[in-house]
Amino acid sequence: MAEHLTTLDAGFLQIEDADHHVSLAIGGVAVLAGPTPEFDEVLETIGARCLSNPRSTQVLRTHPLDLTAPEWVDDPDFDLARHVRRAALPAPGDDVALFAEIATIMERRLDRERPLWECWVIEGLAQNRWALLVKVHHALADGIAASNLLTGLCDDTGVTTFASSIGAARHPARRPSLPVPSLNPVDWINESVRWTRSVGKVALRAAGGAAGITVSLLRPAARSSFTGPIGDLRRYSSAAVSLHDVEEIAHTFGVTINDVALAAVADSYRTALLRRGQQPRADSLRTLVPVSVRAADAGDTSDNRVSLMLSLLPVDLADPLARLRTVHTRMGVAKSSGQRQAGSLLVWATSLLPFPVTAWTVRLLSRLPQRSVVTVVTNVPGPRTQLTVMGRTVVRLLPVPPIAAGFRTGIAILSYADEFTLGLLGDFDAAPDIDELAAGIQRGIDRLARLAKSSGRARRNGSPVLSSNG
Template identity: 30%
Template sequence: MITRLTPQDTAFYRLESSSNPIHIGSLAIVRNTDPDDSAGVPILDYDRLVDLVESRLALVPRYRRKVREIPLSLGRPVWVEDSRFDITYHIRRSALPGPGTEEQLHDLIARLASHPLDPTRPLWEMYLIERLSDGRCAIFTKSHSALVDGDAALEIGHVILDAGPAPRELAADSWIAPREPGDIELLLGALAHIAAQPRKALEVARDASADAFAVLETASKAVESAVSAALAVVTGAPHSPLNTPTSRNRRFTVVRTELENYRTIRKRFGCSINDAILAVVTGALRSWLLSRGEALTESATLRAVVPMSVYVEGTNGNRAQSGSEVSSFLIDLPVGEPNPVIRLSHIAHATEFHGRQWRGVRARTLVHLAGFAPASLHAMSVRAASTFAEHTFNLVITNAPGPQTPMYIGGARMLEMYPVSPLLRNQASSIGITSYDGRVFYGLNADRDAMADIGVLAAAVRDSMEEMLGACV
């Protein structure tokens, strides 16, 4: 099966660079031994994980497809079935020096997150990381942002989760590796597509004939630069150490908090859970900036892209049947405000206002995913965030709800789940947040050189939570 990448898929695919891998990561920690088993036999081993994923690939068919460019650049790239698909290439095994510590695990995740995916194969990898302390193991997945759109393609972590220890049974997968199309076949298909849609010819000619369009291209860039300069004056983000050229290396750390604490804040101040989370993040960013010696006036802000899910009502007003979108808006986080209650008030008013003025990424399946596919929602959030010009924000904060009951992977109970969101261009850090089974988990991904003090920010999240809870008394 050959399908053309959408314009946004193509943009993400070509956005990849050595210093900016554009893949969505997800880290799951699972209890891998039965407390009643004195022998400590692992519940989930490599072979069982391979079998589980292989049995679920029919639910995410794009995970067997790779990207092929069209010869002579006659059109957007296409997805084609990988005739040499080898699941053992994509699912890998690693182990920490046992018993592995959290610091060792986070260092490994940072290294894995630093490496781009192989563009000659389907754009995903999964790692079984063994020998964590206390009979645990970890599963780290990374999927290219071009691969996961929440509609035609979900993130693979969604389909390997089960609501109970017994994996659900699916119909046998009859997939057989097909013959891959040759370059001539792809070229003829592109020509037929152009013939059927003549308006595409100008787009193709522009890509293929740079010389012929050199004057037009130069003029276009001049106009674009002028517009960008004007917008920077009006909507440019505040100066921040969060915006700097990045290296290819990453740091990663996590924070665990209790969902009940955010409910306490919501009840006390009449805000939303999302507002409470943003207030905690704002307090943490304030402390981190002060630790760096940044001068903060009371009016100082950081501008964040904050994706959120919203319902889209159909013509009959039935929200449950009309689908949903992930939208993003820019919000100024009041990091200069010393009073946590006033910080929360500013945020609550801003989110209420922006909730009515948003830009969205369509997701017809989101109603069915909410609470069960946080990695897919994070992927869609990054897509929504990418619609903003680079200079208009300081960082991206994604917050996706997860299930509030225990989930299992191959019979092993998942204890924790953390998003590992990519860094967009000149973004030193990203903050991904997921709620699961009564807790809220933060994944802090950062550039290794620009954010050597990412641990300070993690500690500040915990301190900011205590400050907010103190204000509830």
């Protein structure tokens, strides 16, 4: 029996249809040590691992006028050689060449007449290395699902990720047993009242979150070169920092790892705005932050299970600690306001409506100019330990986000072993300084790490802790 796309999954197809310059594919790149294996060997080994996912041999079947949701059906003409492909970097095969190749591969749309994925073997990297790039359409997978697809190509089975450990804590394997129903009608009434109050509180919280999201979307961001139309060419860059440093910052200042990342993003974009001759304002960087609602036991399911939050990153603040604390406060407000619940409730509610209504609405909204949200920052917990592919060590994992809907830059963050890696994709014309943007986020985290270390020394010495204007 064919499986229909959810409203959220199909929405990514409709957003892509709204702009012929946009490719809504997401990617992950594994950089491997050692010589590149023979391509026939890669095709046999990697191909077999790709085929373990049912979606790898399925194609989308759409219906006229969107009267019914698209559905996954088996591709009778499936050819693995169309999906596992190869590319070679020009000498010297450095990061500049690798990043340019990643941008070129990601800017091309996936062919909807075929299964919506590709796996690229990239040869010719410096230091006797090669790379695997996995590219999947966002309609098929969100960030965590795409990360799991990439780790599924590895030799290791049952890979433990930061997401699985977090998910296990949030979603216990054993659910608490339900209470034995009472035979007393008075108890029935009391239970009904308690249940109604509980549902009412959730509904009110979600309504408040929905109102906050709506107000944010109706307020245009300050004009800057980071918003506007998107062309058909891309630039990509990446940077990495120590995960231990990020954890130490979070522990020292009582914030989350995501807060640290967002504060560093604000640091880099503030510097970029000044570099471009634009004054950073309080409303210059409204940011979409996807939030996973994927249960621990759904890690291998290829679909989208995300909600969202919106937050203004404080690019107007010069002090790095003030930025970090402001990010922490604003994200706390976004969480407590019910934005995540509102997003989840909206996705659930739209699934109850006739598909043509939601499809036509998304298509209409996608064609309207979007001026309120400037960028997207997604944080994907990756593998906790170092991996191997075909006996070769994976020395780096690079995430690749999409851009669309007026976001001219997108940022994906992936934790892998002891590294915290940033991947930035930008419109070619809008982000000529994308390497500086990536390096700026790295510098922002390094600056906070130095402050965390000095704060720790000050506490040990009994001295007062001072902020810095960075």
